[in-house]
Amino acid sequence: MTETYAFLGPRGTFTEAALRRLPGAEGAEQVPYDTVPAALDALRRAEVDAAVVALENSVEGSVPTTLDELATGEPLQIVAEVHLPVSFALLVRPGTTFADIKTVASHPHAQPQCRRWLAEHVPDAEWRAATSNAEAAQRVADGHYDAALAGSFAAARYGLSVLAEDIHDVSDAVTRFIELRRPCVPPPRTGMDRTTVVAFIGEDHPGALLEILNEFAIRGINLTLIQSRPTGAGLGSYLFWMDFDGHVEDARVGEALMGLRRICADVRFLGSYPRADQVRPEIRRGTHDADFTEAAAWLRSIRNGHA
Amino acid sequence: MTETYAFLGPRGTFTEAALRRLPGAEGAEQVPYDTVPAALDALRRAEVDAAVVALENSVEGSVPTTLDELATGEPLQIVAEVHLPVSFALLVRPGTTFADIKTVASHPHAQPQCRRWLAEHVPDAEWRAATSNAEAAQRVADGHYDAALAGSFAAARYGLSVLAEDIHDVSDAVTRFIELRRPCVPPPRTGMDRTTVVAFIGEDHPGALLEILNEFAIRGINLTLIQSRPTGAGLGSYLFWMDFDGHVEDARVGEALMGLRRICADVRFLGSYPRADQVRPEIRRGTHDADFTEAAAWLRSIRNGHA
């Protein structure tokens, strides 16, 4: 049975490039969707088996739509991540020169990552928003705009030429993509895992964020991303998206998650999955699985009268 | 001497509406700028005396451009805030009916706040991005698009009709705007003040966020906003924008800020200013100015041998 992957289209986006890096996606059917919500809803309705979307970018930060769509609605689960270096190409219709460029289109996320480059190379061009970089390329192809910032892999698809490559204001910029599935048993532990949760803090609990961080800190768990988002229930009401080292099967992670569950108005588990960068975190003394097992055995023994 | 205020234009945006609520803006010259960076740079170059921009919205969250522009570059300082209820109107050329609407334009921030309303009332219309709601209105006026989501106050300026009003998916949605000045002595304490700082955490200091929150917690200072943003130096390197209760002249705030300064790679002070909602925070015992004064006097006395 061939699997089907949804991704933020059209074809030619960085998301499609990320999808191709996933081992499971080889040979799978790959279906572009117009928006992140559309791709996720297709997965929720079981029209596809998986969905790949961008989560955060080292320059522009997290992608609000992705965070918000995953924090609410029918639960989905992250099962893999891919890190893709960010590097844009300036795509034009064949024959276009720098002097011809009056308008440059791109997804709003691309513009701030190339701001300085644009100011230097096409200072007089106006920037235009597109719903994706690939759409920007399409609209260059159809004559709407003069140039598009997109992945160079998009040029062939739209019959465009690459006028400049390797465009980025910040070197080493990286975008992080995630593969989502419907809720499932998480992929097995590798010792180099990341876990994602969303914590909802009730308004009547002002110190909750400190308590949450404490639950991680006392068990030596390192947060790799913390991102606040409004819940829509008024200024001052937030949810926190948190990525941290470790796997839900780790004893220290399990106990910390139960702590969050008791502190928070709600906690949504969004998955445990291998870190794309394969960094192996150091485990603090007293927080290995064996330490939790020994402590639990000791507790049982004193409860049974064997002090 | 008439003062000059920059704001995110064009005329007819919510930002202009917010600006009009500022007492100091009455009688001032009001100059629209195309982008947030343009408005802030005009202030930095002293071409204007103040600038008003949106900081966060209770539905869409903080405005990344505003955060990033204020966290870096020449320092600016927040001296006031305004909260504006969010409510859109659907503006059309006179004579247009719901059935005629094929495209709806707006600033990308407006769309998610009206998503459900749009799906219900103009389910077949396509959404188009504009650099501002006012620009969307302009492009409706010039025939580019059929309808615009904007403030109803924008209709008259662009010769449009209001087809629907009071549009918002979430009732009680609010946008928070700030008035910026070049660095100055903060406005005097009112007892209902807010302070904003940006904390940069070095990569070699993983527990720094917990330490920072602790500096606030031990002095009973309540955070009202915490927002992480990438610094651009790679995934995992963040700055934290933090709003909290109190004024830089409060002893507890002063000591907490010194604590942050010692913990962080860098701290940027972005101002102390009256809360728009005039909420008076409770001050925890032992953290009033008088407690700090007494403790300092006691320390002096024991250092001088009068135990």
Add this chain to the structure above:
Amino acid sequence: MTETYAFLGPRGTFTEAALRRLPGAEGAEQVPYDTVPAALDALRRAEVDAAVVALENSVEGSVPTTLDELATGEPLQIVAEVHLPVSFALLVRPGTTFADIKTVASHPHAQPQCRRWLAEHVPDAEWRAATSNAEAAQRVADGHYDAALAGSFAAARYGLSVLAEDIHDVSDAVTRFIELRRPCVPPPRTGMDRTTVVAFIGEDHPGALLEILNEFAIRGINLTLIQSRPTGAGLGSYLFWMDFDGHVEDARVGEALMGLRRICADVRFLGSYPRADQVRPEIRRGTHDADFTEAAAWLRSIRNGHA
């Protein structure tokens, strides 16, 4: 089968008075021992079924011998506590007047609790140490000393008169006694329980005390006694005796104890038992047994793929 209780003798001490308050001691054989270690060793060797000793006094503090003997050696377990108001009588041979008193004997613990009274009423008398107040009474009876500070109940036993009663510098002084057994299943939960542990902190773990207190604090567990004692391994090496609210069967107590076990070089469980003062502690939200049960069920469900 009649049970046998060891107590710190001789007959006529406050410890015997405390023992008589224990429901289980009625009808039991009561055997005096010369020293706390002797009584505890008799229990360890199973020569008696229980032992009653003093643990702390609201004026003089904890009894070092009791702490040290229970922190080390074969484990014993506290199954009950008794609070006894402290009030001494001045016992003399019949016919003795205040003017005749040149020496007053007592256990070293009694003297500081009556210092001011002695200075006022028998300013010229010298104080003499005895191994117990009852022994002091005995040595008054045999003519060694002129007066003894002891419980008035000791007068009859030694043929002495009560020259003054209700002697104490501090009103409301209380001594806390404990009943010890060999390790056993703790008495059932009453909701008004106390638990005692001894935590040994390795020398290479300077922040351990703060970590320990944090394990209690995050679960809303209130410490009622914390007492440091040297371990004998050099200045700076300590154990901590800790009494706190709750029962080892409480989920919050169980998890906190496992935390201590993981932090500390060693933890000795010394029992859960009803509070003598029948104070019912408030349980903080999120720390009831039901909260732990719900969180554990949730963790199981997400581990099994039912997010």
Add this chain to the structure above:
Amino acid sequence: MTETYAFLGPRGTFTEAALRRLPGAEGAEQVPYDTVPAALDALRRAEVDAAVVALENSVEGSVPTTLDELATGEPLQIVAEVHLPVSFALLVRPGTTFADIKTVASHPHAQPQCRRWLAEHVPDAEWRAATSNAEAAQRVADGHYDAALAGSFAAARYGLSVLAEDIHDVSDAVTRFIELRRPCVPPPRTGMDRTTVVAFIGEDHPGALLEILNEFAIRGINLTLIQSRPTGAGLGSYLFWMDFDGHVEDARVGEALMGLRRICADVRFLGSYPRADQVRPEIRRGTHDADFTEAAAWLRSIRNGHA
């Protein structure tokens, strides 16, 4: 002018031996007092210039009388400390053999430090309490008891013989003595200093101990002794004697002390003085005096409008 030092007498105690190690005591008049309170009161009344008393022992723990007398009453201040190895001699009248010994006298603190030795060498001898080891020696000299545990230096003074030397159950046992003065400017910083305070916690402030430890922890200050004592106001009401690294003139210590002052019902400063063991503590980054100075300058500058 010759200075006068009070010490816990009689002559021949370990306290006198400790006093002799103090540079300032050379050539000073040395006056024995019967009790710790008597020595301290003489200092308070200015009858002497300094007083030397034992504070804690690595086997027996802190000396309750010393803690209690310094925590209350007219304030006194620690200006120096001396660590003295604990080693007892068994002093007897010339001609006495082990077989002759029916009674061994000592201060109650000496007995537990020699318990095992006594059980092995004079198993049938009874122990008798004396108000000091030197008094025990005196009462051996006058025929009351057969042997005394005391410093070997006491033998000559009382015409006794040393039957055994170097007696101690725990090797490396150390007693810590302190020199007290009336309140004065503390001795200058050496970088290897210790500071002592007593913190009184109000009954209505259950989490205060954790808050206090936090004030030290966030500034990297290491506690070397924490000792709870009842305040006399009922079970559950405590004061905490705390020794920690650093000098009251250190910025991090000053700010931590002000924090304690704001948290606690009362704080008594008992002095900053050079550590006898000359251990130099590591200073955590961000907590050097220079860091505090820089942070204070920054705070002044932002308060003055120079962000």
